[in-house]
Amino acid sequence: GLACQTVVDANMIIVQLPFFPANRPGYDLEDANPDSLHEELRSVYPEVFKCVGCGTCTRTCPMDIDVMDYIALMKRGDLKGAAHKSFDCVMCGLCAARCPAQISQFTAAMFVRRLFAKYEMPQAGHLAARVKDVKSGKYEKMLDKLLKMKQGDVQKLYVEREREPDMAELGNWLPEDKTHL
Secondary structure (H helix, E strand, C coil), X not given: CCHHHCCCCCCCCCCCCXXXXXXCCCCCHHHCCCCCHHHHHHHHCHHHHHCCCCCHHHHHCCCCCCHHHHHHHHHXXXXXXXXXXXXXXXXXXXXXXXXXXXXXXXXXXXXXXXXHHHHHCCCCHHHHHHHHHHHHCCCHHHHHHHHXXXXXXXXXXXXXXXXXXXXXXXXXXXXXXXXXX
């Protein structure tokens, strides 16, 4: 379990891990060149390419992620593979604390996941349509109405809403009242 939620037992030994500030360079994904994302990684996190392949990061990871493998994928330019391999990272920083090459693996992985999501991952078609609806003001009247309601009325509306059945087939259910779609 999480240490912050673990009940203290008799004879329990509590150790505070030392804090090692991780390399967190500033970057703006809007400035990235979509045609050379590997070079973006090289410019923001050059230390990734100094990995000696010792495997200390992988052995240290509490999530059993093959950290050394996703670093190798980054070095090869496989951002998709690195993004998928590092997805379960909880950003604890133990890999970086133990790395002899002083790589901040977990922050580099976050950067790669962000690059991949912005520039390489296919966008959901329905998302673009929904963003267009929001920007056009389609939901402004509904939101204004909700904002003017008392909190109790909003809570009642929420409790009484039509819910998707738990066992509904994925993507096939629609509410009877389609005014909010």
